[in-house]
Every structure is written in C-alpha cells, then in structure tokens.
Amino acid sequence: MSQKINGVKGMNDLLPGEIEVWQFVENTARTLFGRFGYGEVRTPMVEDTALFVRSVGEETDIVGKEMYTFEDKGGRSLSLRPEGTAPAARAYIEHSVSNVEPVSRWFYMGPMFRYERMKTGRYRQFSQIGAEAYGAKEPAQDAELMDVVVQFLEALGLTDVTLNINSLGDDNCRPAYHAKLVEYLNAHRDELCADCQQRLERNPLRVLDCKNEKCQAVAGAGPNVLEFLCEPCRTHFTDLQRKLGALGIRYVVNHRLVRGLDYYTRTVFEFIASHPALGTASTVGGGGRYDKMMKGLGGPDVPAVGFAMGLDRLVLLLKEGGKTFTAQPDLFIVAADVDAACQDAALALTSRLRREGFYVEFDTRGGSLKSQMKRADKSGARFSLVLGGDELRTGQAKLKPMAGGDLIPVALGSVAQTLRQAASQPSSPPSLKTRE
Ligand code: AMP
Helix, strand or coil: CCCCCCCCCCCCCCCCCCHHHHHHHHHHHHHHHHHCCCEECCCCCEEEHHHHHHHHHCCCHHHHHHCCEEECCCCCEEEECCCCHHHHHHHHHHCCHHHHCCCEEEEEEEEEECCCCCECCECCEEEEEEEEEECCCCHHHHHHHHHHHHHHHHHHCCCCEEEEEEECCCCCCHHHHHHHHHHHHHHCHHHCCHHHHHHHHHCHHHHHHCCCHHHHHHHHCCCCHHHHCCHHHHHHHHHHHHHHHHCCCCCEECCCCCCCCCCCCCEEEEEEECCHHHCCCCEEEEEEECCCHHHHCCCCCCCEEEEEEEHHHHHHHHHHCCCECCCCCCEEEEECCCCHHHHHHHHHHHHHHHHCCCCEEECCCCCCHHHHHHHHHHHCCCEEEEECHHHHHHCEEEEEECCCCCCEEEEHHHHHHHHHHHCCCCCCCHHHCCEC
C-alpha cells in the first residue's frame, strides 16, 4: 500500500464547514474597509529576501529565525512573506503611487509564513488582514486606523478586546531612551533569559517583547520610553489620545509595548483579547507608524501607518462564541419515485430554483423516500418538497416547514414566489449568513 502523505506541519487545511467562519471574517473586513475608503492590494507570496531584511530588520526574530528563505533556480534569494507591510510598501514604491495621489489607503488579506514554534493560535502558515495608510503623518490617521479595527471587531461581535498604545519616539529622541535602556538592562543582565542576554547585544528593545516572566519584570521596572519623547513626539501622542477620546475608543497606555519589528516610529498599538482560548497567543492584531520605511527602501519620503490582524486568532474567538456560520438550504427537494421522469423533474426544479437565487439541495444519488427525508432533516433546510407521480400529474405539491407547522400548497410553477412569501426573502450567500 502506498504511504499516506500529510500536510506540512503548522500549515492547516480549511474544509467546507469551517471555511464559512473565515469567509464571514473576510467579507466583514471587505465591507468595513470599503466604508473607510481602503482599496484592496494583492502582492505576491514571495519577495526578494532583502526587502524584509531592510524593513522588518535583520535582528528581529521574524527575519533572523523564522523566514522561509530559499534560492530560486536563478540563484536569487527569495523569501515567503512573513508579513504584509513591507510587500505593500515595495509595491507602493515600485508603482510610484505617491506621484499619483498624496494619500493612499490600502488593505490586504492573505497567508503569511513564519517558521515558529507551534501552539494554539500560532502556525507556520497563518492569515492576516491588514491595512496601510500612506501620506498622512497626522495623529488623526493613526486614530482612524484604530477606528477601523475597533469597528471591524465590533462587526465581528468581538468586544472583549483591549487596545494598548505606546509611542517609541523618533530618530530625534529614541537614542537617549535606547542608551538608558541598555545601561539599565546591562545592570540586570543576570536576571534575563539567555535569549534576552543576546538581544541585549543586538537589539535591546526586543527584551521588552520577551514573554519570560522574569524578563517582563525587569523590563517593567526599567526606563519608560514615554518620559524620553521629544516635544513633537509627545504632542503627536497626546493628540492621538485626544482623538481616540473623541471617537469614544477606550485604550490603555502601555510603555512596554514595542512590537517585534524594527520599522516603527512614534505610535505603536496592539489589540489584546482576554479569552482563555487563545492562551498566550492573545494578541489579535497590532500595528504602528513607520514614517522612515519608504525612504529606507529607496522610495519617497512618505509617512505611513498600518496594522495587521491575525485571522486564525479571530476565527478561534468566533468559534468560541458558539455561532454557526454554515448556510442552511432554503429547500430540500425529494424525488419520491425512482423512475427517470421523476428524477429528471426534481433535478430540473432544483436547477430552476437555484437560478432564482435559492439555496436548494437535492440528493443526486436518489435513494428511498425515507432516506432522502432523513437527509433533508439533517441538512437543516427550512422547507422540503416531495416530488412524485401525483405532483407531476397535477402540477401541485406541498412545502413542508422542517421546523414544524402546516404544509403549504404550492403550484410547481410558482415554488419560488411561495418560498419568497414564506421566508420573506431568499437565502443570502452562505458566507454572509450567521445563525445564533
Ligand atoms: P505581527 O506582524 O507579528 O505583529 O502579527 C500581527 C498579528 O498576526 C498578530 O497579532 C497575530 O494575531 C497574527 N500572527 C502573527 N504571527 C502568527 C502566527 N505564527 N500564527 C497565527 N497568527 C499570527
């Protein structure tokens, strides 16, 4: 017997039955980003490795340890994208978008790849939905972006999520903070985990990211970045907070929030869920301002701010909420007779009603009346209709409400109208439909 081949570790299949909740999240995002004027961008899954080295940063875990990097047949070093901000920036620069419009708002969704240690909510192929706003350096843009996330989470029904914000300052004020942090961490070197002792040498800000409790305690008692902000950075941060207040968005200022990427300046933020289902993978999304990245990648001097949400984690939270996202058929058609005329008529009626916009099920295998009725029951259809010799002769049938109630007489030529009357409107596309 041939050996079975399994999928790659950390990369999941999504089958019908599960995909509906993903489609619900994706459709909600599309609707919402549209309202905020964000247009969809799709970039390739693979980029020049240098793109991530120069933007995300060589010393970050993402680039240093987690990237799927390979040489193609032409000897180029390519990487599967570990995140979406750098590819979008690359496309923005490559297509000279800043020459065409002063402010651009983009969103993207799709798979990202990181060779991470797996657990609940952490995979090697995972999906992100993200948005980027280019060209506006004002705190109003940061606030608008956070409003997108807040409204997105509201639309998904995920309200138990806390927004954390911080400012990392800029090239003007960060060096003084950096020097103080290094001095402080060096004095507490022995209390740090082995990884952080290395981070201290190469990228001390990363110590603040460490999940190790001892490192967190050390970092928590260390210098506060907000006390080092220069005047313009301080004003940006206070203005942002005022605007969040005006939008009615609740937030927590967390001076230890740095995020694991190098490209941020000033504002950084994260949305953290408190549901136990996510365990330590509780950050559902995050982002920040990256005013220097475009120039650093050889592009124009254009400020930018963006975020990315982890779809896998949003889906985990939604599944915990107990909603069902699979669509129920409007109608299940049962062919009462095994003869070809009855089977063909049932198939044709099914097709006609689908063309009219209804979700109709019909068992193409035929089978006994009893077994088809059983399947109609299991399908969760709102109505069933039995089509046999009598119905074909008289042109009259009966709609049976599957949840109980009186049979509804219907002419075979007007099933659509009767269904519409009975159920007020035809079924919406499966992905948009939810049921408590
Ligand atoms: P990051 O780019 O690391 O800030 O990630 C943004 C969001 O993507 C996180 O808040 C997570 O929700 C999600 N995410 C990041 N890495 C993974 C992963 N390995 N598996 C699943 N989701 C992830």
